[in-house]
Amino acid sequence: MTATVADPTTRATVGDRVRAGALLLVALLQIVAGGLGGSGAFGLSVGVVARENTTVVMPAPAAFSIWGVIYAGFLLLAVRQVLPGQPARPVHRATGWWLVASGVLNAGWILVFSAQAVVLAQVVIVALLVVLAVAMARLTAHPAADAADRLTLHGPVGLYAGWVSVATVVGAATTGTFLGAPGAGGVATVLGALVLLVTGAIAAAVVARGAGALPYAVSVVWALGAIVVMGPPLAVVVAALVALVAVVAVLARRILTAPPGRRVPAAFG
Known part of the structure; x- marks a missing residue:
C-alpha cells in the first residue's frame, strides 16, 4: 500500500474532516482576499x-504575480485533502492546522496592509513565516510518498514558504x-x-535539508x-546575486548527489 491513502485501520475522524474542510475554506479565502488587496477594494x-514606502530591496512589481501560482497550488493541496483516503493521513494531521493558520494569516496580512497598518502587517507576516516554517519542518519529517505528494503537498508549501521568506x-x-x-x-544600502x-x-x-527544496x-x-x-x-545587486547563486548551488548539489533514480524525490523531499 502506498502512503498516499490512509491506513485502512485508521478511519477519518470528525476532527480530520473539519480540518480538511477548514483548509479548503481558507484556500478560497486567500483568493478572495488577494483579489480585494490587489484591486484596492479594501483600502489602498x-x-x-x-x-x-519603497526601499532598496523592493522586487519588481511583476514578481508578485507568483501569488497566483501560490494560490492555485494551495487550492489544489486543499482539494486533494478532502478526497477519500486523505483526511486521516499522518502527514495531513501533522501539517493541516498549520496550513489553515497560514491561510488565515495571509488573508489577514493583505487586509491589514491594504489598510496601511504597516507595522501590524509586519507582525502578521512574521507569524505567517513561523507557521510555514513549522509546516515545512513537519513535511520534512514526512517524506513525499509519490508524485502526487510532491506536486500537491510538498511543492505548494515549498513555493509558498520560499516567497514568504x-x-x-x-x-x-x-x-x-x-x-x-x-x-x-x-x-x-548596507x-x-x-x-x-x-x-x-x-x-x-x-x-x-528541507522538504519542497x-x-x-x-x-x-x-x-x-x-x-x-x-x-x-x-x-544590493551583488548581495542578491550571491544569495541567489548560493541557493541554486545548494539545490544542484542536493539533486546531483542523490542516486540517479532518487533525484526528483530529493528535490522535493
Whole structure:
C-alpha cells in the first residue's frame, strides 16, 4: 500500500474532516482576499502601499504575480485533502492546522496592509513565516510518498514558504521606511545588502535539508532576481546575486548527489 491513502485501520475522524474542510475554506479565502488587496477594494491596493514606502530591496512589481501560482497550488493541496483516503493521513494531521493558520494569516496580512497598518502587517507576516516554517519542518519529517505528494503537498508549501521568506525581509524594510527610516542611501544600502546575504544563507540551509527544496528555491530565486531587476545600488545587486547563486548551488548539489533514480524525490523531499 502506498502512503498516499490512509491506513485502512485508521478511519477519518470528525476532527480530520473539519480540518480538511477548514483548509479548503481558507484556500478560497486567500483568493478572495488577494483579489480585494490587489484591486484596492479594501483600502489602498497592496502595490500602492508598497510603492509609498519603497526601499532598496523592493522586487519588481511583476514578481508578485507568483501569488497566483501560490494560490492555485494551495487550492489544489486543499482539494486533494478532502478526497477519500486523505483526511486521516499522518502527514495531513501533522501539517493541516498549520496550513489553515497560514491561510488565515495571509488573508489577514493583505487586509491589514491594504489598510496601511504597516507595522501590524509586519507582525502578521512574521507569524505567517513561523507557521510555514513549522509546516515545512513537519513535511520534512514526512517524506513525499509519490508524485502526487510532491506536486500537491510538498511543492505548494515549498513555493509558498520560499516567497514568504523573502517577502518578510522586504516587509521589514518597508516597515522601517514607514516608521521614518531612510528607504535609500548609504545606511539603507548596507543594511539591505547584509539582510539579503543572511536571507540567502538561511534559504540555502532550507534547500539543503528541507522538504519542497526545488519549489522553495524557485520562489527565493524569483524574488531575488526581481530585486536585481529593479536596479538597486550595486552592493544590493551583488548581495542578491550571491544569495541567489548560493541557493541554486545548494539545490544542484542536493539533486546531483542523490542516486540517479532518487533525484526528483530529493528535490522535493
